[in-house]
Amino acid sequence: MIEVYIDGASAGNPGPSGAGIFIKGNGKAEKYSIPLGNMSNHEAEYHAFIKALEICLEKGYSKSVVSFRTDSQLVSNAVEKEFVKNKLYLPLFEKALSLSKQFDLFFMKWIPSIENKTADELARLAIRKNNLE
Template structure:
């Protein structure tokens, strides 16, 4: 089974954000640091999840277990509901993607078990900040 750890991070709320995705169970571990636009931490978590789903579908993984330290994302997917209107389109997109797997699991884990994805998300913020500085000059 493929295990996917994901994390979204934001430097400020909102602020420059990044997604970190760590995939293991298919040979060599795969690491992704993906810079995101300015957004809140919760938005970054949802975007990281959606990107992780898309990567797994592109790679044609069919049995996938996702891990997150975001209680909001975990609860929203479990209940297929989110209170805040701003997260509704993100939740709907994520739910559509989850339906494309043969077996899909999402499990909440403490942040201490999500260090790889967290580090990757922070790297993505640094990439986004550097890119912004380069554009400003």
Template sequence: MIEVYFDGASAGNPGPSGAGIFIKGNGKAEGFSIPLASMSNHEAEFHAFILALEICLKNEFKIVSFRTDSELVNRSVEKEFVKNNQYKPLLEKALTLSQQFDLFFLKWIPSSENKNADELARKAIQRAQ
């Protein structure tokens, strides 16, 4: 099983943002630090998740466990619902992508267990500024 840790971060709310994605499995580990446009922290979290899903699909990973410290993303995916209309298109895209896996898990983890993805997201912000 592939384990994917993702995090979105913003310097300001909204502000320059970044996505951090750390993938491990099959005896390998790889990190991605992707600059994003100016957006809120919650938007950055959703974008990081979508990018992580797309990377896994591109690499043809079929059984994947995603980990996030974003309660909003975790809860929204679990319930397939988000109150804020601004996040609805992002949730819909994430749900559509997640359905393409043979086995898909999303688990909330504390920030202390998501340090690799957090560091990658912060590096992406520096590159976005």
């Protein structure tokens, strides 16, 4: 099984944002810290999820059991119910849902922030990278 921990963060709302992605499985661990530019925290959470889905698809993980873990109840609930309340996030949600359908076995699980520390640290690092690019 592949476990994918994701987090989006913003310094300000909106403000400089970043995505943190921590993937473990198959005996290895991968870390990604991706600057996202200026956006809200909720947008950053969705972008982190989309980036993680794209990375997993590029690496051929779609044939494995892939469990995504997030501390964002907004993203977790939207994926679980296949419904988004705020229409502002509809395009991001639809893209994420479309990507998730490409996995043979896809799971999304909400976890408390304390269990998502690595992804959170990577997201915060990505915020600082915005100023370097």
